[in-house]
Amino acid sequence: MLFRSHVLICGGTGCSSSRSKDIFAAFEEGLKTQNLDSEVKLVMTGCFGLCALGPVVIVYPEGSFYSKVAPQDVPEIISEHIVKGRIVKRLLYSETVKQDGIQSLNETNFYKKQMRVALKNCGVINPENIDEYVARDGYKAYEKAVTTMTPQQVVDEIKASGLRGRGGGGFSTGLKWQFTKDAPGDKKYVCCNADEGDPGAFMDRSVLEGDPHSVVEAMMIAGYAVGSDQGYVYVRAEYPIAVQRLQVAIDQAREYGLLGKDILGTGNAFDLEIRLGSGAFVCGEETALMTSIEGNRGEPRPRPPFPAVKGLFGKPTLLNNVETYANITQIILNGAKWFAAMGTEKSKGTKVFALGGKITNTGLVEIPMGTTLREIIEDIGGGIPNGKKFKAAQTGGPSGGCIPADLIDIKIDYDNLISIGSMMGSGGLIVMDEDTCMVDIAKFFLEFTVDESCGKCTPCRIGNKRLLEILDKITSGRGEIADLERAEELCQYIKDNSLCGLGQTAPNPVLSTMRYFRDEYLAHIEKKTCPAGVCKALLKYTILPEKCVGCTLCKRNCPVGAISGEVKNPHKIDQDKCIKCGLCMERCKFGAIVRK
Amino acid sequence: MKSFAELQAIRDRLKTEVNQRESGEGDTRIVVGMATCGIAAGARPVMTAFNREIEVRKLSGVKTVQTGCIGMCRLEPIVDVITPDGKKVTYVKVTPEKVSRIVNEHIVNGNVVDEFLMKE
Numbered sequence: 001m002l003f004r005s006h007v008l009i010c011g012g013t014g015c016s017s018s019r020s021k022d023i024f025a026a027f028e029e030g031l032k033t034q035n036l037d038s039e040v041k042l043v044m045t046g047c048f049g050l051c052a053l054g055p056v057v058i059v060y061p062e063g064s065f066y067s068k069v070a071p072q073d074v075p076e077i078i079s080e081h082i083v084k085g086r087i088v089k090r091l092l093y094s095e096t097v098k099q100d101g102i103q104s105l106n107e108t109n110f111y112k113k114q115m116r117v118a119l120k121n122c123g124v125i126n127p128e129n130i131d132e133y134v135a136r137d138g139y140k141a142y143e144k145a146v147t148t149m150t151p152q153q154v155v156d157e158i159k160a161s162g163l164r165g166r167g168g169g170g171f172s173t174g175l176k177w178q179f180t181k182d183a184p185g186d187k188k189y190v191c192c193n194a195d196e197g198d199p200g201a202f203m204d205r206s207v208l209e210g211d212p213h214s215v216v217e218a219m220m221i222a223g224y225a226v227g228s229d230q231g232y233v234y235v236r237a238e239y240p241i242a243v244q245r246l247q248v249a250i251d252q253a254r255e256y257g258l259l260g261k262d263i264l265g266t267g268n269a270f271d272l273e274i275r276l277g278s279g280a281f282v283c284g285e286e287t288a289l290m291t292s293i294e295g296n297r298g299e300p301r302p303r304p305p306f307p308a309v310k311g312l313f314g315k316p317t318l319l320n321n322v323e324t325y326a327n328i329t330q331i332i333l334n335g336a337k338w339f340a341a342m343g344t345e346k347s348k349g350t351k352v353f354a355l356g357g358k359i360t361n362t363g364l365v366e367i368p369m370g371t372t373l374r375e376i377i378e379d380i381g382g383g384i385p386n387g388k389k390f391k392a393a394q395t396g397g398p399s400g401g402c403i404p405a406d407l408i409d410i411k412i413d414y415d416n417l418i419s420i421g422s423m424m425g426s427g428g429l430i431v432m433d434e435d436t437c438m439v440d441i442a443k444f445f446l447e448f449t450v451d452e453s454c455g456k457c458t459p460c461r462i463g464n465k466r467l468l469e470i471l472d473k474i475t476s477g478r479g480e481i482a483d484l485e486r487a488e489e490l491c492q493y494i495k496d497n498s499l500c501g502l503g504q505t506a507p508n509p510v511l512s513t514m515r516y517f518r519d520e521y522l523a524h525i526e527k528k529t530c531p532a533g534v535c536k537a538l539l540k541y542t543i544l545p546e547k548c549v550g551c552t553l554c555k556r557n558c559p560v561g562a563i564s565g566e567v568k569n570p571h572k573i574d575q576d577k578c579i580k581c582g583l584c585m586e587r588c589k590f591g592a593i594v595r596k
Numbered sequence: 597m598k599s600f601a602e603l604q605a606i607r608d609r610l611k612t613e614v615n616q617r618e619s620g621e622g623d624t625r626i627v628v629g630m631a632t633c634g635i636a637a638g639a640r641p642v643m644t645a646f647n648r649e650i651e652v653r654k655l656s657g658v659k660t661v662q663t664g665c666i667g668m669c670r671l672e673p674i675v676d677v678i679t680p681d682g683k684k685v686t687y688v689k690v691t692p693e694k695v696s697r698i699v700n701e702h703i704v705n706g707n708v709v710d711e712f713l714m715k716e
Contacts, residue, residue: 004643004644058617085663137607
């Protein structure tokens, strides 16, 4: 029986942590009591993208987008919407409510400019049900590849599509496939890098959670193309939902005869296994990742030889990122021309970004290459909250750099980002407003890489530590002008001499903030102030005598007794005692306390 | 183990269902009045009957949608059929028995079933 209504409940990590499982249970129970369970289909899907509004529930065929749903809202949705067809307006995403009714989700600013290729099935199907994936043309690309194309034709198709690695490097995927195919060897491996480690990035997790079969199918195609019968997905253990759904997908594919020996009677063999990473950032680097799969300590090794020649267990290995694989089935099904028609001259297709930081619509977006940063932030992202001004966007995580506000009209693609000293990275996009201190941000990312450095090579292990010490000196008010030069020189050394990508890119956040926000560094060093009011050591709280009415509120709240003064007389802060917690300023009802 | 043909069979069987989850333009929409008056007059079996017809005939781009009371409670169950060209036809006092004729004659073949329309 065709269901008259489909209730889609987001089961991504974001919505799960805000109780979407309880919402699912409430729907299950409510539908049963109303005798509607045979008429309404409940589906736990992957991420819809608008994580800021989670937990999200979408009811089709109307396409009503309910946001911030709580389990206690469910009976109302059932009795009003499902039974009587009256949409519960108070729970709708405000952008979908128009004066003359309700507009489709695809018309909202958040979705209007998006183009879903890698995320095609995310938030549409139940990721734990292989049939739903099959219904959305799943495993049709594999069928097309093995029944109508030779392995070389598959590789040629990927090459012609212009697809470039989505994990950050941006190397041509087709060439990588060609190198692995051409490498001599009786045994070859196909690996998937799902060790998404950049702070703030969660694209790969969402693909695995929402559409795991697309990765399984793409790896099968890759296995056919390069001549491999064994694949490994290296995914971090911190992604429990992704790991579980991927395992379910692999089990189902095996049950259907899509994995194993003699796939669907074609004579081709391919099998997949999951390898869990323990969250070391360096294991996202390809050579370290393979070392870790082999069961050794995750440390990189020099390249060449490249993995395509000598990779996992010393055999030729194809290694692509999750999002790269998620594009493969679409390219095979729709053709390279279709894919190459999207994007810019040298960057084809779409890119998924994880929007985070000071932005209204935090979440997951997929846009065609060449979309401007302004469109992402102002239209899709809904702008900066609380009326603050946009200051910079950070792409590429700890390996990337900043895009300052005056470059907001830059078209996002691989080469444009590199030309301004940043990089595409895996797709984390962190938005910063005027309250963000750029020196502090550089320090934050560097602290991360110092923590995550594996320690094998000296430039990275010691160089980055020394660089961090310089930044620490600057943010604590002990910086000298010569420190800037010293830092720049050190950055160059680290970049040139480190063994792997982690070290080679670690100084990027420092270099890029020094390039675009030199004035902030100078303010820290020369004036000993932090213009954004972040660096504690450089802050000073003072009470303006003309505004203070002497209400004693600050004095009573100060945790260290640094404020003195009589009732109805202006108070004073003892700078030696003040620990700069900011509580007094927060509590003052008269705006009499300022931070400089 | 499945074969490619069996996968295609799954695709054919579930495509109509999974595609209900897209609010595509160019769909034919069957709007069933499901307020208290509609339900009391038997709108639920009518809606179920429409869904069964869509499934049996594997109609793509046809969706059933519920709506509230439009004021003519005495004529319920009321069903609007809105075709992609934006034309709306209102059927009244619809029963499950009338459904297959509406689907067959109107939605599939484009001929409005005059005898089921409002006679005023």
